[in-house]
Amino acid sequence: MSGLPPSPTPYMILGEAAPLGARPSTPFAQPSMPPLEAFRPYLEQIWSSGRLTGCGPFHEQLETALEHYLGVENLALTANGTIGLLLALNAFDLDGEVITTPFSFVSTVHALRWSRLKPVFVDIDPLTGNLDPSAIEAAISPRTRAILPVHCFGHPCDTTAINEVADIYGLKVIYDAAHAFGVSVSGRSILSHGDASVLSFHAAMPFTCGEGGAVVCADPRVKRRIGRLRNFGLVGTTTVAAAGINGQMSEMHAALGLLQLAQFDHAIVRREQIAGRYRAALADIRGVRLFGVGPQWRSNHGFFPIAINDEHQAGRNQLYERLMDQGIEARRYGFPLASETPVYRDLPSARAELPHARSLAKQILCLPLYPCLPDATVERIIALISEG
Template structure:
């Protein structure tokens, strides 16, 4: 095998010749943005595919998170997770909201409902959980807490496109969910994102906010931003929908190969998903335990030496970054599960473009050190 890099993810792209007719339409009608025909078609197509009522397209998911908080008029403190991509917390900070970081469940890597409830104060206005790796949060427990304390729930569902739980889209839970169409995600539009909301009034408000607050040519009703998705991105998204199911199926096959082989490797464990759900197989995290031959970081370096670009999602914790070290009300020793998982996690390459020999190379490296360990133990 050649030693070309094996990336942890790589965007799935449709045949280029199939995209040309979409571009030709854009060139013909000269509509590049401002919620044009492809934008409107893509919103409806997404709503149909996901099985949700209201979709608001955005240029990216971070703008969508920032706008979601504005749309629900969130202020004060918001309880969220330290175990996520930093954009989750950045969206709060950009709105002048104090993030309160609480611990995660060690099995699912999602927010622990008991930790959420313990952190609620009179200043708490919302909960922002993350469906980490596309695994459902305990949505029922979170819903009950939110109702008891009159809190809003904004799900960061960046990883959850196509995931289903209790026979509905995982993006349908909470007051608002935000999904990402970044190039690293299961479904991409080059760059992009969307807000999924529950009613037409909220959608109309969000649509105003993402377009400078304009209602019509002369009426501005809010201090909005420019968060609109372009026609090129929307057209690309429409084409991508034709191929998303086959992409997820390929991811499933690779995930199953990993799972079938990892069960024989001592010292490597997997998340324990108790809840039955339909996955999109967006990531394949493993945890490097103490009885493996190498530490997590040593194994990370061994993979890199072999040009296998594994990633430590999510390390370090958000609370380790300087802008958040004093932003949370809980001490680091009150985040034991998050700290433990962050120090052990390693995400293996997983995307539809992976060749079988590349997947086998990943497993050979991972299992190879386990065999070395077993031999040393035998001696």
């Protein structure tokens, strides 16, 4: 032992490594935590039962509670959102190519690579950041098996147009809905579209179990298959029916999820207040574009993205540095594009122009937004952006 402290490790801002050292005074995301005393009875039950995992009672309670709250059926909990994507892709026994977006956190594309599927990147709608349905159809080949769109920032994809394309060509649609917990359009959960939707319960998401995720399946048979796959492929105790993985949520994470769900609506009210203040104050700032919210949407206000264009005196990167210098952790979402990372940039589709995705990746900045964010800090962030 040298006696030296361990080297600092970069923490992640949901997509880019932050500078080494202490966490900023205003982090990009901070989970709402229930009172510790409220968690204690759950822990006592877990200690008493001795059951830490294996789809125990809290796991079953949370699956049922989430189905009821979200208005969906066939929800299967997973260890995290990335495992959820892997399970969903493997549950459909896909091979070949999957059309997806370059404008997402890299876990979306990593799930394809780990599943031995070839990502095919297509361009996005510049107003929403979501996949452009017309670009999807143009990229379909005889090897295409599925579409993997992302509800970016929790803004709903054009599910009608995407599903129409999928129906014509006989493709599966698996939505990366990591940002879309509780989002609905015209009273219908956005998770009810496509063949499956995958949620993330990472600590930076509006609803969190600390870590965890879920797959919402259109077909109950797919949920049963995911249930086997997340438990090593076992049926019973001795029969191995598939090459599965350990993808189960622990009892402690499920217990925390039950407590988080009880306070979720209250947290959303505060998130909406902060988002409303940002929207009102930044709407007329030159060079700042806000993202629209549809009149029939129920948003979870999980993210507040702004696009900084050339008319802003500072520009996106300078504004990012200004905020970070003041201890305020913003995020350049989708930067760099997944298609521009060393892992994927040699793919033929990564060498396509993708003009809207490339442009938005250079403009986007997500601002801190979470229930315990003080009003004074919100005003300080607004002032720093307004300086030009």
